[in-house]
Structure formats: C-alpha cells, structure tokens
Amino acid sequence: MDSRAHTVVVGGGCLGVAAAISIRRRLNQQGNNEKVILVEKAILGSGLSSRHSGIVRAANAEPAAAQLAMIASKMWLDLKNSWGVDLKNEQFGAVWIARADAAGDNPKWRSLQEKLHNTGVPFNRISLDEARDICPPNVILNQNEVFYHEPDALQIDPSHFRAAAYDAVSFNDVEIREKTDVVGFIRNESGQIDSVITDNGIIPTRYVVNALGPWSPRLFASLGLQVPVSAESVTVVNWLTSRNHEQFKMPIIADYVNLAYFRLWRDGEIHMHQPRKRGPKETARAFAESPLSVMGADFVNDPTNQALGYSQIKQFEDIARRRFNDVDKTVYGSGYRSYFDITPDLKFILGPDHRLTNLIHCLGAGQSFKYAPVFGEIMADFVTGGQAFAPIAQEFSIERFDQSYMSTFWAQVAGSENSLAVGDTNL
Numbered sequence: 261m262d263s264r265a266h267t268v269v270v271g272g273g274c275l276g277v278a279a280a281i282s283i284r285r286r287l288n289q290q291g292n293n294e295k296v297i298l299v300e301k302a303i304l305g306s307g308l309s310s311r312h313s314g315i316v317r318a319a320n321a322e323p324a325a326a327q328l329a330m331i332a333s334k335m336w337l338d339l340k341n342s343w344g345v346d347l348k349n350e351q352f353g354a355v356w357i358a359r360a361d362a363a364g365d366n367p368k369w370r371s372l373q374e375k376l377h378n379t380g381v382p383f384n385r386i387s388l389d390e391a392r393d394i395c396p397p398n399v400i401l402n403q404n405e406v407f408y409h410e411p412d413a414l415q416i417d418p419s420h421f422r423a424a425a426y427d428a429v430s431f432n433d434v435e436i437r438e439k440t441d442v443v444g445f446i447r448n449e450s451g452q453i454d455s456v457i458t459d460n461g462i463i464p465t466r467y468v469v470n471a472l473g474p475w476s477p478r479l480f481a482s483l484g485l486q487v488p489v490s491a492e493s494v495t496v497v498n499w500l501t502s503r504n505h506e507q508f509k510m511p512i513i514a515d516y517v518n519l520a521y522f523r524l525w526r527d528g529e530i531h532m533h534q535p536r537k538r539g540p541k542e543t544a545r546a547f548a549e550s551p552l553s554v555m556g557a558d559f560v561n562d563p564t565n566q567a568l569g570y571s572q573i574k575q576f577e578d579i580a581r582r583r584f585n586d587v588d589k590t591v592y593g594s595g596y597r598s599y600f601d602i603t604p605d606l607k608f609i610l611g612p613d614h615r616l617t618n619l620i621h622c623l624g625a626g627q628s629f630k631y632a633p634v635f636g637e638i639m640a641d642f643v644t645g646g647q648a649f650a651p652i653a654q655e656f657s658i659e660r661f662d663q664s665y666m667s668t669f670w671a672q673v674a675g676s677e678n679s680l681a682v683g684d685t686n687l
C-alpha cells in the first residue's frame with residue numbers, strides 16, 4: 261500500500277492550520293482519503309500567529325486582497341460551515357481616522373473609498389458626530405480629522421482561535437505532528453519534492469504546502485530556492501481598564517493620525533499596536549539586514565522580545581493618550597515586541613512555485629490571520645485542481661519576483677510612509 265501523503269503542510273501557524281483543514285475537507289468531498297499531514301516544530305498557532313491581534317477587516321487598497329478579505333470575513337462568521345467548528349467573534353466594525361486637509365477632506369482616503377466601493381467593501385465617510393456615536397465616550401475625536409466606517413470588521417480573540425484550530429484539525433482528521441522539525445527535502449528524478457525530511461522521520465508526499473512564514477528562506481535555501489519573506493518589528497501594549505468604565509462594544513480604531521490600532525480584548529484591556537510600516541526604506545532594511553539567513557525567524561521567540569523598556573512604554577502611553585481621555589487612569593498590563601511577516605512588495609505569496617511545481621506557497625504579508633480561511637481554500641484549489649478561488653490568487657505568484665516587476669517596484673510605491681496612499685497594498 262502506498263503510504264505517500266497527499267499533502268504535507270509545513271508550519272502550523274494560522275495559515276498552515278487553515279491550509280491543512282481546507283485540503284482535507286476538499287479531498288473528503290472528492291472521496292479521496294489520502295493523508296494530509298501538518299508538521300509543526302513547536303505547537304499549533306506558534307510563530308507569528310502567537311502574537312496577532314485578531315482583527316479581521318477588508319479595507320485594503322489592493323482590490324484582489326480586499327476581495328479575498330471579504331470572502332475570508334464571511335468564512336470567519338460561519339466557521340462551522342468552513343471548518344466544522346464554532347468560533348466566537350465580535351462584529352463592532354472599525355472606525356478609520358486620518359488627518360483632514362484645510363478643506364476638511366483627505367483625497368487619498370476619498371480615493372480609497374471609491375476603490376473599496378468598486379470591490380464591494382462597505383467603507384463610508386462618516387461625520388465627527390457619527391463617529392462619536394459609534395465610539396465610546398473616552399475616545400478623543402477631533403475636528404481636523406476625517407472618519408471612515410467599516411461596519412463589517414470583526415474581532416476574534418486569539419486564544420479562542422487557537423482552541424478552534426486544535427478542534428478543527430482533530431474534527432477534520434488532519435494528521436498533526438507537533439514538536440517535529442522539518443529539516444530538508446528529498447527530490448525525485450524529475451526534480452520535484454518526493455519526501456519531507458523531519459527530525460522524526462521521512463514523509464513521502466505528492467504535494468508540500470509551505471506555511472513557514474518568515475522561516476521559509478532558511479529552509480528552502482536547502483533546495484536552492486529564494487523565498488523572499490522577512491520580518492519587521494512591531495510593538496504591542498495592553499492597558500488594563502475598569503470593567504465599570506469601558507463599554508465592551510468599542511469598534512476597532514484604526515488611527516492613522518497617531519499610527520496605532522486599538523481594540524478591546526481579554527475582558528477589560530485596551531490592546532494597541534503600530535500598523536505595519538510601508539516605507540520602501542524600512543522594507544528594504546528588513547531584507548538587507550537579512551536576520552533570517554542565520555537563525556531563521558527564531559529570534560521571534562527570543563526572551564529579550566518579551567518585555568518593553570520604560571521609554572517604549574512611555575512612547576506608547578503618549579500615543580494612547582492622544583486617542584483616549586482616560587489612559588492615565590488605566591494600568592500598564594503587558595507589552596512585547598513582535599514581528600510582522602513581510603515580502604518585498606508587501607503582497608502575499610500564494611500558489612505553486614514555478615521552479616518546483618509540487619511546492620505550493622501559502623505566505624501572507626503582515627496581516628494574514630484575517631485571510632486564513634480563504635487562503636486555505638486557495639491551497640485546496642491548487643492541490644486538487646479546483647478553480648473556485650485560485651484565479652483571484654494569480655497575481656500573488658512567487659514568479660513575479662523573477663520579473664522586471666521588482667526593479668520598477670520601488671519607483672511605483674513612492675507613497676508616503678505609513679499612509680494609505682493609493683498604490684499601497686495590504687492596509
């Protein structure tokens with residue numbers, strides 16, 4: 261009997277989990293009971309997926325990304341249908357805030373609204389009074405700002421997601437190998453991947469899905485493949501609030517004046533982190549420093565990242581004070597430095613590798629928790645010949661990095677840093 265797996269998914273972060281579940285369910289629908297094996301060197305939901313904020317929103321200047329985010333949002337709302345398990349969510353929407361010009365407008369954001377409307381994402385300019393009605397009273401909103409409302413944005417508690425991931429992997433009969441390190445690959449005579457080598461044995465397989473996030477460059481270098489993913493640092497701070505004073509219906513506040521996202525979570529904390537930087541220089545620096553070549557992304561779990569220094573906390577307090585009128589009456593709860601996964605053009609890498617076609621990449625670009633269920637379906641399409649979602653993913657093929665695309669890229673993204681400039685991707 262052939263013990264070959266149908267697919268081995270390497271990496272058990274949110275994208276690996278989603279890929280394994282969707283592939284298993286798709287094979288079931290086709291009456292195919294070949295194995296789907298998920299290999300994770302630590303535990304499910306580790307890596308960058310242990311640090312996300314659980315925000316699911318579709319506003320994205322890149323139409324294909326916005327379209328995928330909308331599909332994913334619907335799937336998150338009904339995970340029972342997609343994964344067979346329940347997952348709680350809160351749908352309090354998001355309020356986006358940016359600076360207004362002298363005329364009370366912000367042309368970049370107006371044009372973003374038009375783009376999003378073309379994609380079907382509800383994202384509407386609202387007045388200061390309307391924003392005040394939507395936000396709790398401790399949120400400071402100013403005359404010289406513009407406000408947009410994304411009513412469908414969701415919030416998920418990351419610990420609930422992790423529990424649902426374990427439940428769904430088990431419910432769908434994905435074979436899971438935690439605490440198992442993938443150390444290399446064996447190729448067959450036609451150059452395709454024949455087997456995955458782990459520190460717990462060799463797994464022959466027809467397909468490999470790469471969900472290693474920023475660990476990809478180190479592992480795939482062994483096959484002579486460059487996979488351009490790096491990591492950019494981000495700081496997180498949680499403020500403890502009083503249960504008597506906070507209403508637990510605060511929308512996500514995407515504050516592009518002070519460069520911070522805020523949400524309420526864990527029964528009484530204001531959680532905040534910076535948005536991903538968009539400046540070509542920062543992106544280039546993350547690749548130039550190339551920290552991944554030596555230790556993979558293992559620095560993500562380095563203990564020195566677990567605590568913030570006084571000046572970092574103070575800096576975040578200053579930012580929070582500009583948006584909340586009672587931060588001085590909250591308590592610093594916890595804070596840490598973490599990392600966003602980034603690609604050179606800040607777009608995902610999805611689909612078969614043109615150099616090794618039974619290797620399928622499933623890599624996000626800094627905001628991929630929210631896309632996880634739809635990326636899973638895209639992976640299922642690619643390994644079963646389906647067409648439901650794969651066509652939307654075409655522009656995210658890794659092949660683009662071989663073309664002149666990258667040489668003209670830096671000129672094209674000449675938008676200002678951390679802005680919502682049209683042409684920026686993955687807001």
Ligand SMILES: Cc1cc2nc3c(=O)[nH]c(=O)nc-3n(C[C@H](O)[C@H](O)[C@H](O)COP(=O)(O)OP(=O)(O)OC[C@H]3O[C@@H](n4cnc5c(N)ncnc54)[C@H](O)[C@@H]3O)c2cc1C
Nearest residue numbers: 271273275301307308309312313315442473627628629630
């Ligand atoms: C502070 C912060 C807030 C964020 N907030 C949001 C948000 O609100 N919404 C959103 O959509 N996104 C958010 N993100 C981004 C999101 O966390 C990441 O994009 C996402 O988690 C990436 O998932 P992944 O599965 O691709 O990678 P990872 O989670 O990094 O998974 C890769 C996995 O591969 C495993 N691995 C590595 N090497 C090996 C090996 N050799 N063998 C086997 N396994 C291996 C690792 O242990 C890891 O579990 C946030 C990120 C941060 C840091």
